[in-house]
Amino acid sequence: MNKEFKTVKESQVTISELMLPSHSNFNGKIHGGYVLSLLDQIAFACASKHSGEYCVTASVDTVDFLRPIDIGELVTMKASVNYVGNTSMVIGIRVEAENIQTGDVKHCNSSYITMVAKDKNGDSVKIPGLILEDENEKRRFLKSVKRIKIKRHRSDEFNETDFSSEKYLEEFSSYRVQIV
Template sequence: MRKRFKKVQESTVTISELMLPSHSNFNGKIHGGYILSLLDQIAFACASKHSEVYCVTASVDTVDFLKPIEIGELVTMKASVNYVGRTSMVIGIRVEAENIQTGASKHCNSSYFSMVAKDSSGNSVEVPGLILKNHNEIRRFAKSLERRNRKRSGIAEFKSTDFASEKYLHLVEGQHVKIELED
């Protein structure tokens, strides 16, 4: 029987992988697309561990590439459930890279993935609630809620039927743009 509520640490997932030359881009750094693939995998593992069912990626809310990752560095990703709704979860992921020769470590990426729990028929299913045990977990939950609310208001604005450019001119004034309207 599934639990009605779970502690954050019950679903935390950590993975580490050595970055190989085959993971690099044309600039000799680790390709961002490869990191995104790993992020999606750990988000899936964390969400599935929390919900105890198959999960799908609904959206990637934020991916901030802070520092490049070098070939030969050991990348460690730490994922935790930051927020739960009825059928969805926000998984926060921190990426650190360590120079295995010097031991120097750097924070390279922070990401937030929205995941939805599904049953075998593809229908969304309810997920366990979250037990918040400390101020950091409360902060992460609240920040996820803020991002969710901003996203919803942005989607509502985008879906608006009023696409008159005059409504948005005040936003582009003073920006690095030249407007040449055609009749």
């Protein structure tokens, strides 16, 4: 059932999981790699729900770890399609952790992941457009457009720059490096 346009709400996904000791790092906090795995899973679910197709991760654009997550907290991830192109979409994810004894909730992570819809042959396929229904959805869409432009500009700048070390000898002096 592939529509020409879908609302943001039609593709939203929420998952919750209790954080266990097996998810923790050596510091007793939930391992960032485990959180990244959950982010990729919910991005896949949200993108596939929007596109009606199998989706793959094209890039992890932003992952901001804002606060640590403790063992025993209930982590809830909320994913929405923030932007759509022809075959790709940007999935915005908010991660909150709740202390289930006190009810205190903290915002722990915000992430943006670009997903691409694929057919059975692995070719990219056109996805439905996005119906923006409120100011928040419009703001998220426009922020995604800005992030995409910044990403392209950064990529162009890196590709056009000659990083020959002799051109940057003076710059090395401002960093904690030794040139041998």
